[in-house]
Amino acid sequence: MRIVVSGTHASGKSTLISDFALRHPEFVVFPDPFELLDEAQDAASAASFAAQLRMSADRLELAVAPENAIAERGPIDFLAYLSALEDLTSATLPRVAWERAVALTREAMQQVDLLVVLPLTPTDPIVVGTDEHPALRDAMNDALLDLLGDPDIVGEDLEIVEITGDRDRRLAALEALIAGRSR
Structure with missing residues (x-):
């Protein structure tokens, strides 16, 4: 099973994946592509986002991705x-x-079995400082939620699940999804 955990920065993706990986060592974890950028590309720019889109798409290729993988972020x-x-x-x-970015995203998302989305919610706030670019964080969250409704990008068959709640509730929800698919 190939799982992508999506969400804006500081939405709980790393925590959820870390907690999940501790209980499921059979899954290979793909880290946030941001961690793979060289420091020259760290700034929030179209070039850095395009590079990360390419990295996240490349690792989802069937020839590359193991059968059980969970990725922090997808294209x-x-x-x-x-x-x-x-x-x-x-x-x-x-x-x-x-x-090109849309085509690459569409093609890569066909290799995903489950897209878990961690939207920002007022009931489960994660407080961030101004160094986390709050305007970009909110705008990305809104853009992501809009893109999820576009079958030309996500396809018709991709299972998309939004998970909210505290740390334990999110992990329990993800594990319930996995258990439901293995029956």
Whole structure:
């Protein structure tokens, strides 16, 4: 089973994946592509998001990804960041670049069995400092939720589940999803 855990930054993805991996060593964990960038690409920019989109898509290829894998972020996350960046800066991505990003996302998401989304909610707040770019965080969350409704991007068959709640509730929900699929 290939699982992607999606959400904006500081939404609980790393914590959920870490907790899940401790209980499920049979799953290979793919870290956040941000951790794989060299320091020159650390800034929130279209170039860094495009690079992370490519990395996250490449690791989902059937020839590369093991049978049981859980990935922190998928290409849809970075498509959402590109959209959010456009909304916040009014800088538009060239149409051809956007279309390539959409095509790459669509193709890669076909390799995913389960997309777990951790949306920001007022009932389960994770407080972040100004160094976490709160406007980008909120805009990405909104863009991601919009993209989830587009079958041209996520396909018709991808199981998409939003998980909310505290740390224990999120882990229990993910484990229940996995147990339900293995029956």
